[in-house]
Structures are given as C-alpha cells and as structure tokens.
Amino acid sequence: xxxxxxxxxxxxxxxxxxxxxxxxxxxxxxxxxxxxxxxxxxxxxxxxxxxxxxxxxxxxxxxxxxxxxxxxxxxxxxxxxxxxxxxxxxxxxxxxxxxxxxxxxxxxxxxxxxxxxxxxxxxxxxxxxxxxxxxxxxxxxxxxxxxxxxxxxxxxxxxxxxxxxxxxxxxxxxx
Ligand code: Y12
Ligand code: CO
Numbered sequence: 001x002x003x004x005x006x007x008x009x010x011x012x013x014x015x016x017x018x019x020x021x022x023x024x025x026x027x028x029x030x031x032x033x034x035x036x037x038x039x040x041x042x043x044x045x046x047x048x049x050x051x052x053x054x055x056x057x058x059x060x061x062x063x064x065x066x067x068x069x070x071x072x073x074x075x076x077x078x079x080x081x082x083x084x085x086x087x088x089x090x091x092x093x094x095x096x097x098x099x100x101x102x103x104x105x106x107x108x109x110x111x112x113x114x115x116x117x118x119x120x121x122x123x124x125x126x127x128x129x130x131x132x133x134x135x136x137x138x139x140x141x142x143x144x145x146x147x148x149x150x151x152x153x154x155x156x157x158x159x160x161x162x163x164x165x166x167x168x169x170x171x172x173x174x175x
Pocket of ligand 1: 042043044092096098101133137
C-alpha cells in the first residue's frame with residue numbers, strides 16, 4: 001500500500017473519520033502500511049486520516065526506557081472511546097502532519113480507553129504520561145482536530161505566520 005503523509009493545511013485533515021465495521025485484510029494492510037510510514041518518519045503516533053484514510057484507526061509506538069521503539073509494543077486502536085479521564089498535564093507536542101512545529105498543549109493526565117484490535121476484539125487500556133497524551137492527540141485526528149487547533153488565538157496567529165514562511169523556504173529550496 002502506497003501511503004503518504006498528508007500535511008497541514010490540506011483540508012483532508014479536517015475530515016471526521018468513520019467507524020470501522022470490517023476487520024479484514026484491507027484493514028490489516030492499512031495498519032501495516034501506517035506502521036512503515038510512522039517508523040520511517042520518526043513518528044511515535046499516527047492516525048489513518050494522516051495517510052488520507054478517513055477511518056477510526058490509530059497506531060502508537062511509545063519508546064521504551066532505552067529510547068527504542070519495539071514492534072511488540074505497538075498499539076493498534078480501532079474505534080477508540082475514552083471512558084474515564086482525570087487530571088491535567090502539559091506536553092510539548094509535535095505532529096507528522098505539521099512538520100517542524102512543536103507547542104505546549106494541555107491534555108488529561110490519565111485516561112481509560114475502550115477500543116478494538118485488528119481482529120475486532122474489544123480491549124481496554126489505562127494510560128498516563130506520554131501514552132495518554134499520544135492517545136488523546138491521535139484521537140483528536142479522528143475528529144478532524146489538529147493540536148494547533150487547541151492553541152490560543154495569538155499563538156495560532158504566530159504559528160500561521162511561521163508555518164507560511166517555512167513552506168515558502170521549503171518551496172524555494174526545491175527550485
Ligand atoms: C506526544 C505528542 C504528540 C504525539 C503525536 C505523535 N507525533 C509524532 O509522532 C511526531 C513526530 C514528528 C517527527 C518529526 O521528524 C523528526 O523528528 C525527524 C518531526 O520533525 C519534522 O517534521 C522536521 C516532527 C514530528 C505523541 C506524543
Ligand atoms: Co498528529
């Protein structure tokens with residue numbers, strides 16, 4: 001499967017993703033393709049809409065204590081739903097769809113999530129720390145929300161200016 005990362009300001013990223021009903025080979029091919037794209041791009045999380053598939057699918061590969069991303073630790077979430085949330089934490093987030101930009105975002109500290117795995121089995125996870133933040137970031141993508149949508153008016157204005165400048169520089173360096 002040939003997958004490419006969709007980058008802001010592409011309107012595709014604003015789409016609300018649809019519930020997955022079929023846990024078939026097509027879904028497994030998408031999940032495997034997403035894993036390759038995420039790892040090759042140095043990412044730790046990716047939602048299907050970031051590779052132009054509007055499905056409620058996300059993957060997470062949180063580095064271990066040695067900073068290694070192990071395939072066995074990969075979490076695949078289909079149709080995730082937050083059932084419990086508490087506390088507050090701030091983390092400097094980044095997103096493969098908004099390259100080279102990082103900002104502090106407030107999220108819930110701890111969450112419980114019900115989801116389905118690639119075979120349609122129901123799973124439950126309790127998360128805090130980086131995993132909790134990453135799940136919330138990726139679940140936002142399923143609603144068409146980017147982390148930059150959570151910035152204050154003034155920080156968002158600053159971002160738009162910087163991002164436009166960076167895109168111009170990128171374009172001119174390609175010529
Ligand atoms: C905490 C906060 C946000 C998440 C969501 C997942 N985000 C990522 O995986 C972001 C990855 C990323 C990778 C980049 O590439 C390199 O570092 C080489 C990057 O830099 C550029 O695009 C130049 C930006 C973001 C999970 C947990
Ligand atoms: Co993202």
